[in-house]
Amino acid sequence: MSKSTTRQFQTPRGTRDLLPDDYAIHSHILSHAQEEARLAGFGFIEPPTFEHAELFARGVGEGTDIVEKEMYIFDDRGGDRLALRPEGTASVCRAYLQHGMSNLIQPVKLAYHLPIFRYERPQAGRSRQHTQFGVEAIGVRDAALDAEVIDLGWRIAQSLGLSELKILLNSIGDVQDRQAYVPLLKAHFEPHLNQIAPDDRGRWDRAPMRLLDSKDERTRPFQAGAPLITDHLRPESQAYYESVKSHLEALGIPYEERPNLVRGLDYYTHTVFEIVPAQVEGSQVTVLAGGRYDGLIEQIGGPPTPGIGFGMGLERMAHHLREQGLAPEMSSGIDVFIAALGEGSDIAASRIAGELRSVGIGATLAFGGRSLKAQLRQANRSGARLAVIAGARDLAEQRVTVRDLQSSEQWQVNLDVLAESLMDQLLDEMIDEFSTDFEQILDEDSPDLPYTQAQD
Secondary structure, X not given: OOHHHOOOOOOOOOOOOOOHHHHHHHHHHHHHHHHHHHHOOOEEOOOOOEEEHHHHHHHHOOOOHHHHHHOOEEEOOOOOEEEEOOOOHHHHHHHHHHOOHHHOOOXXXXXXEEEEEOOOOOEOXXXXXXXXXXXXEEOOOOHHHHHHHHHHXXXXXXXXXXXXXXXXXXXXXXXXXXXXXHHHHHHHHXXXXXXXXXXXXXXXXXXXXXXXXXXXXXXXXXXXXXXXXXXXXOHHHHHHHHHHHHHHHHOOOOOEEOOOOOOOOOOOEEEEEEEEEOOOOOOOOOOEEEEEOOOHHHHOOOOOOOEEEEEEEHHHHHHHHHHOOOOOOOOOOOOEEEEEEOOOHHXXXXXXXXXXXXXXXXXXXXXXXXXXXXXXXXXXXXXOOEEEEEEHXXXXXXXXXXXXXXXXOEEEEEHHHHHHHHHHXXXXXXXXXXXXXXXXXXXXXXXXXXXXXXXX
């Protein structure tokens, strides 16, 4: 095949490569989320990437957009009808049933981070593959547990430094509440069916509550005056909702009631919530969202089992961090760059790099036989703090030159103490940086600390 006709492959539509700077911010988000989940007693689980398609049809809901339009479904060679995972909750609930987790102390608290696949029109904030961090607390129906899960989501966002956020909260009741409420809601929208958006017109019959949080401008004018589910909750459902709010207040968690918040999956009951930027709202800016799903495990073949959880898209969270200037600076992980000069020095440079890595010092070296000047230019771009210049003449005397890449100072170190010397130098620099940062915090936040005055 000639060069002119060779195909240049690109990522499939709606997907993207996770490049090193993207990976760094994803790792940053995950480290915070995993630590907050650990502090709340969540263990970690990883279900398979594909499941039987019926699991999602029964769990997520036959009439949802996810099942009808967005799932990647295929038949494998054994004839099984399978689907790439379009969300995490149904898979975790299936695992809870399959592995007999109802015999464990309840609730069973599980956290995960997984690739999620949905065939939808790519747009800002939406892609066909994204990564989700989520938690599920299964086996107990308790307002205190609802508040704990919401608190966990709030603490993750706070730990990442996000500010100007708010929690939107609602109760959508249970099946009995909705049996009385939905006819009233359908009656409200029925006279306007010819004016609302076509997608919402389809939801009027199979999922009418979705019309309440439609973002389509053709439907939104008719949301005003619609009956609210919170006005039609049975006394026990209303009491549960009030208890959730009381627990949030006890935790000091701010929230804003939003009676038209319903979420987009059929399995939700009672508590639903979203964490969104305070100044902007909409489906494309939600930071984290979830709710209670007391009927889901029963829908997939298990006994009645309550549960609550949330999902957080890492790509969307990364977008918010970048917007607020909170993305971590990408680090190469390299502390020392080794430059080689002269015959046989490349072998010595490799040996030095290996010895440094073995004691926990990040080290790399120049490749390709470049000049010393070119190697030092590369060292300056590498992110390393120090350079080790392994010249053939110095190596013959069992020593190397160490160069501080920030100050350009140089000194010589014997090979037998090189690792120890570099470790001390790097540690001293870390202490200096920490001291400077701490002094800046004191100057900015506490210029007149009583303790400091007392010491004076």
